[in-house]
Amino acid sequence: MKLVIDENRCKGCNLCTQVCPYRIFSPGARANRKGILVPVLDRPERCTNCRLQALYGRTLCGVCQLTCPDQAIGWVSERPYEPVRIEVEY
Amino acid sequence: MKLVIDENRCKGCNLCTQVCPYRIFSPGARANRKGILVPVLDRPERCTNCRLQALYGRTLCGVCQLTCPDQAIGWVSERPYEPVRIEVEY
Amino acid sequence: MTRIEFMQGNAASAEGALAAGCRFFGGYPITPSTEVAELMARKMPKLGGVFVQMEDEIASIAAVIGAAWTGKKAMTATSGPGFSLMLENIGFAIMTETPLVIVNVQRGGPSTGQPTMSAQGDMLQCRFGSHGDMAILALAPDSVQEMYDLTVKAFNLAERFRCPAFLMADEIIGHMRERIDVPDRVEVVDRKPFVPGRLPFEADDDRVPGFPTFGQGHHTHVTGLTHDARGYPVTTDPAMHDALVRRLVGKVEDARREIADYRVTNPDAEVVFICYGAPARTVRQLVADRPDDGIGVLRLRLVWPFPEHALAEFPNARAFVVPEQNLGQIAREVERHVRVPVIPVSKLGGELHTPDELARVYEEVRAR
Amino acid sequence: MTRIEFMQGNAASAEGALAAGCRFFGGYPITPSTEVAELMARKMPKLGGVFVQMEDEIASIAAVIGAAWTGKKAMTATSGPGFSLMLENIGFAIMTETPLVIVNVQRGGPSTGQPTMSAQGDMLQCRFGSHGDMAILALAPDSVQEMYDLTVKAFNLAERFRCPAFLMADEIIGHMRERIDVPDRVEVVDRKPFVPGRLPFEADDDRVPGFPTFGQGHHTHVTGLTHDARGYPVTTDPAMHDALVRRLVGKVEDARREIADYRVTNPDAEVVFICYGAPARTVRQLVADRPDDGIGVLRLRLVWPFPEHALAEFPNARAFVVPEQNLGQIAREVERHVRVPVIPVSKLGGELHTPDELARVYEEVRAR
Amino acid sequence: MTFTDWLRADRLPHIWCSGCSNGTILNCTLAAVEAEGWDRDRTVFVSGIGCSSRAPGYVATDSLHTTHGRALAFATGVKLAEPSLNVVVFTGDGDLAAIGGNHFIHACRRNVDMTVVCMNNLIYGMTGGQGSPTTPLGALSTTTPYGASEPAFDLVALAVAAGANHVARWTAYHVKELEKAVKTGLETPGLSFIEVRAGCPTNYGRKNRIREVTDMADHFRTRSMLKTKYDRLVAEGKPVPADAIVVGEFVRRANPAMGVAP
Amino acid sequence: MTFTDWLRADRLPHIWCSGCSNGTILNCTLAAVEAEGWDRDRTVFVSGIGCSSRAPGYVATDSLHTTHGRALAFATGVKLAEPSLNVVVFTGDGDLAAIGGNHFIHACRRNVDMTVVCMNNLIYGMTGGQGSPTTPLGALSTTTPYGASEPAFDLVALAVAAGANHVARWTAYHVKELEKAVKTGLETPGLSFIEVRAGCPTNYGRKNRIREVTDMADHFRTRSMLKTKYDRLVAEGKPVPADAIVVGEFVRRANPAMGVAP
């Protein structure tokens, strides 16, 4: 599992930076196209959810996700390595 | 002072018959013009108010009057005897 | 098959509603409409329907709208002061295309006025009383029989157009008892079902969308804000608003001819009475009393949308006389459409126009 | 002497009210009228007046009426949904002849509609929205200056007739800022004082009774029920009701000519625009852009009672064009009074008619 | 002067039915304002719509008989605009707690300096006997033909929770206590709310087997329980009869209030 | 499935300002209905008008966004007409307690089986920051430019007095506790009322010197006091800070309720 912030939704309130017990979020520095400073993730693999969610089959902390007022925080599954065939057209 | 029931106002509910500690009111028997049985007074001079109001200069019981939902109970002053000159025209 | 009954007007309206399939009544007592609620309180539980007395008229119409979205046919009944309070949510029902029926048994206004006396003072209010532009359906019964029949019709129109329909009765008709033939069964129209795959507020050619009943997995968003076909708020797009309001108004107003419901007597007449509700009884008496005079009558059973084309049924009309228990509310509407004199005969205070009074007006107008 | 200011329309209305002597404001926030309340909240305490934010619009108008009976000049401000909620008590104010002012900054309806967009959809609602027959006074400003001036005028009319007066503004005029000349002093009319010895609701020749302010020993009973000249309820006497309602309506409607407030441009015109509020700005632009066309304009500042006689100021009119931010509400009224075509130019959705749009309509109508 | 001087004699007899408690409650209220020495010229009675709300029409002061449920909102306007006026509100259970519920809790919250007397007859009298928000579970009315099924309000609890400075309950039987409670109300800055259980023989009594007016008075007498006793029973864990009418003073406090004359 | 499956993804991002608590409270509520295993097809979200009342528009179920203040009356109609539907109401302090106060107390009285989540930001957010009936004394808003002078409601006390079967208060900071409280609400037959103190950085925060979103969260964290602790302090006669936000469950009971699915 991989922690992600949906840039389209995040409004830069920084609540996630405040609530994560592992301080995984820190305030962003560079404004995006909408002028929003999206937080940056610091070693998200420390996140309880990232580590253990798959193992236990349920959300284990999720405080940042529950808190995020903009529904911008989520987890995407990281698939194991799969070779991808690339066709190159000349 | 004299206890009176205003026949124009009384609607015959008989609450006065129920509340007076001296049972001065008793249910009426004869319907008046509006079909109402106005209570009759039994020796009203026993009424605390009748007896002592003038002496103490204020209402002393008045429970029947407060209770009477039709504002039909009151006291009129009884004046001492006064000769009245009557002119008779032929 | 019908069954003869001796029934009060308000009771007949309640019976008509139940026959039309009404299964939710939310109301708040007010003279002279209360008997509608009281009968519903007795009968609804036996039919598996819901009767609820709400905390006020605002809540009543709100609950009725809520119930309607669960698929129920729902109604309320009230009179002037309560009707005034309902107006905001009537606008909501129009905006959200919620079918429902409101019985207004009219009493003397303005304000608390004459609670127990008859009037027809809310005829323009029901049309223009909520803020913004809108269209509604309004019927006006002139007998206990019509209290029944037109309540049924109100439900059918409300369902068909997904628009509030008003039974604009008056105290006289609501409170009087008379003979009525109660039919065994009545024709019942149900709201058009929602077709999955379409958008919740996507209208058909008749400009009415199918009804996405709550609880069936359609996940419909219903809002009083200007919305798109998905039901989502879009409040700063002028074109969206324009299209929505014109559709809501047009679906009803453009059906004017098709749904018109009126009675014509003596179409050749030069003097024509236009009437609805209790005063129509007097007009009919007048015509019956003077069979040779050929007095014209246009009696409206459906008042809104106003059947302006019906005026053309009297090609020889020299004047339209409009007796109403108000200061000429429908007469105003008639004035918009005709070029001959329109003579309002306003009677305020609760008493019905007498045949003599109307006869005098008739003589006078004829002599002009 | 006047003072130039750059001011928002809503603020100008509040300033006008204070200048007219308003010392009580009871309101409930609603877009796009809220700035009126906000300015009152800041200024009232400094003037020794009262600002109170009530629990809803029903309570707001109720508190305003209560305050008016203590002798205060009182007002509220709202928009469509809030206006709908006020209607019952507006009827009460009419019935009890309570002077007060209601500012309605109109937004897009029906229902919640377009809260931040402009409309003129409540023009018939303000006239017919409460139950029963009635008359009211309604003004429509077309500039920030008129937000000020006509608010003052609304107070003066309300006081003179003891009748609610409405400032029927629209979001465009309410929200825009422009130059305004604030006068040093304004002409102020006060309600006619009560003459002891008369009955509390005994009217004079002008059909307006003197005002028996609470707290001065008049012991007046004020009721929304039909009442006699003493103010006592008499609810089943038809003649009493008839006389009362006709007086309440007549005192305002019969003053129609005297209080009419409109502006005429090019009375010889064949094509005449009738306008009020924001669209009047476009009409005036059109006329300014085409000085040689002699386009007729009847611009209404006082819309109700409708100055029907003003239509006669255009003896050559072949058509009346009525641009409104609604589906032709005042156009309906015009239709009652004229025999030439009435062409509503309805623009819904919040945008102002552009000069080009009206020019096109003008060309078309002229070519007919 | 006595309380009868506060009556509009030209309007009596009033419209209330024989045995209706409204007249009694009117008397007690007027006795209190009279005892308080209030000035008839500076006192305003306000009400909504209902049988009970007709009361101000019988009082020889300025009086404002408003729309159904809105009395407290009107009264708030009167009082805030002119705090030097004394304001008393008469209302009914329907007027106050059904349609008027919002103004009720807001007037209590604002703690507007006035006295509110609610003639709670557990029914809508004026419109012919429909259930009200205080109709007890199981009671009959024209809209609860099978017995009321909605829980009822405790008006006193609501007034306390909403913030009123003085809250009491009595019945129309308790004329002296009621007069006193109203007087306390008049004296307490802030909102005073006095619920008075009232008999409506015509509608409530007839449908609920309390047919005789005097039976209703007996009912009030026998069912009433002083708050002090009630509190004691509760504290001791002893049972309280389900139909007890707890009477007495529930709160008297000095929270911030509005519209208090300077 | 997780609570995010209850969102109308096609409507995100929502209209709420950056840092507004409404989104958080929406998450917690959806997490509770999801945890409860409710069926999206049989669940209806209802609201009035306000920023908070926009919440149902973001939930992928049937949703009814009604008129200002009337959510509970509409919801009552939905629930009584079809008790098998689950009903959740989102509302704001203005919507619920100002214009909607009457429906609030009546829904509690009827004890209609639904869950009411009030996003109480102590202000009218949607209309730009006017005072509400919960604005604390002294707080600034556009209509209280000199500090609020009207006493504020205790919404929890009102709900308890009016009859709700389950009443709790939390803040937007307490996401887990809030989720749990909502879940208890969903499970309790009758009306469940959950007041959630919410941050409105745009209007309340800016005017009252809680400018940063994270300051508001800190404010909630530091000012909150568990009801158990509060009760203890009161019992011991110890002082409670004036600005304490008492959080926890205030009532859970099994009084008669309406609209409970058979």
Added chain:
Amino acid sequence: MRRELRLSGFGGQGIMLAAVVLGRAAVMYDHTYAVQTQVYGPEARGGASMAAVVIDDNPILYPKVTDPDLLVIMSQEGFEKYGANARPDALMLLDRGLVHSRPDCAYIEVPATDDARSVLKKVIVANIVMLGALVAATGVVSREAIERAVLDQVPKGTEDLNLRALRQGYVRGEEARR
């Protein structure tokens, strides 16, 4: 033929009920037409109550009674308000014990309340006695019809009492016709 009736008395006498019963009798059992109307309102509480009935073989258009040809008056106040100016060719039935005045038109004195009290032992059925007298004296509806209508409208358990009251009324009505 159109017959217009007006009934008046004081609250509690069952004036309204009598009118409803009459209309019901005509419509349901005589199969004619009838319209019943009445005065509502709290102001009417203390004073005289009034109800009206129109009965006709043909559908009734104008539903109101303006100038009744039959009057049933059960209180003095009712007489003053609704009976005093009865038209000369009208017929009035009045409760002998309760109405002191007499009209200019033809009238029948019915001791309805007295009979109800002394013969039937229930004052409450005076209205039914009156109805019986009316039917017997005028035939405005048939006896069968009025009996069935009375049975439809009165509370369970009081059927017999009411029928007896009706018959007592018949006797009074017949007396008068003689």
Added chain:
Amino acid sequence: MRRELRLSGFGGQGIMLAAVVLGRAAVMYDHTYAVQTQVYGPEARGGASMAAVVIDDNPILYPKVTDPDLLVIMSQEGFEKYGANARPDALMLLDRGLVHSRPDCAYIEVPATDDARSVLKKVIVANIVMLGALVAATGVVSREAIERAVLDQVPKGTEDLNLRALRQGYVRGEEARR
């Protein structure tokens, strides 16, 4: 002469304030006429904010800006929504750091936000820098007028900062005219 301006940016930049200041400057200190309008509404919250000003020597009849001849654009989204289809003969002032696109009409790149941040140490006054640039570049209102109007509208204690911002804007505007 009638001049129509449109200003756009994102929430918090003070677009509305800039428009009001401009209108105020024209009316109160240049003694001309001006109308200021803007877009309200919660839907506008997240997105681009917009305000418009008409300035004229004569009273203004039609109050709206349909096709502005002057544009002040302070965000990319604002450009896309309100600036992209500016008419060819318009003049646009855009915030160099925040607007990436460039219009077809004449334009001036003003480093307003950069200046506010680096020179004035307060990003919040970028709008005032922009106003200064606008006035210097176009003379739509006089410098004296804009200065007095700014002083009228800004919070106490920030007068100096705002005046400096305005002057920084003049510099940028003058640069562009060269």
